[in-house]
Amino acid sequence: MHHMPLRRALLATLAVGLAGCAATTPPEGIVAVTPFDVARYQGRWFExxxxxxxxxxGMTDVSATYTLLPDGSVRVLNRGFDTAKGAWREAEGRALFTGAPSTGSLKVSFFGPFYGGYHVAALDADYRWSIVVGPDRSYAWILTRERTLSPELRQALTARIQALGIAPEALIWVSHERQDPKP
Structure with a gap:
């Protein structure tokens, strides 16, 4: 009888581990971009x-900066302005490719061994914009190299989001009016 708590703990750990694996694959029906060049993708993107x-x-002025590290992993630095606190916040994480580095499918961790999927579902040929989805369709981002979008590009990216099965009316368009003191 005294082995029951240990067995339960092992099963719980296994369940969390399996959930972690599922969280790093693209949502059904979404395929990560290939070919993908992380060297071109690195640098600063505006959300x-x-x-x-x-x-x-409540965050505005959000950006993500990706830096390729010598071991092939990617340093992720997210920064944004927290309107509730009236202060800049940042989070640093690490991303690893889930397969070949020529496919835009990574897993990102900001908290130790807990990884979430980061899948480049659409990418401009010149790496000027990117649509990223998480482990499911409730996580999606439109990233651009410029702070502002032309109405034409905004419309085109909204149509692409919709084609991926994500409700475009649920998008929050992020304002970029503050000057980040530490870009």
């Missing part, structure tokens, strides 16, 4: 739009 989620709620 043009996102679906709402707890860890970015």
């Amino acid at each position: 043009a739009a996102r679906l709402d989620h707890r860890f970015e709620r």
Whole structure:
């Protein structure tokens, strides 16, 4: 009888582990971009739009900077202005390719061994914009190299989001009016 708690703990750990694996594959029907060149992808991106989620709620002026590290992993630095706190916030994470580095499918961790999927679902040929989805369609971002989008590009990217099965009316368009003191 005294082995039951240990067995339960092992099963719980296994369940979390399996959930972690599932969280790093693209959502059904979405295929990550190939060929993908992380050297061209690295650098600073502005978050043009996102679906709402707890860890970015109320944030404006959000950017992500990706830096390729010598071991093949990618340093991720997210920065944004927290309107509720009136202060800049940043989070640093690490991303690893889930397969070949020529496919835009990575897993990102900001908290130790807990990884979430980061899948480049659409990418401009010149790496000027990117649509990223998470482990499911409730996580999506439109990233651009410029702070502002032309109305034509915004319309085109909205149509692409919709084609991926994501409700475009749920997008939050992010304002970029503050000057980041530490770009």
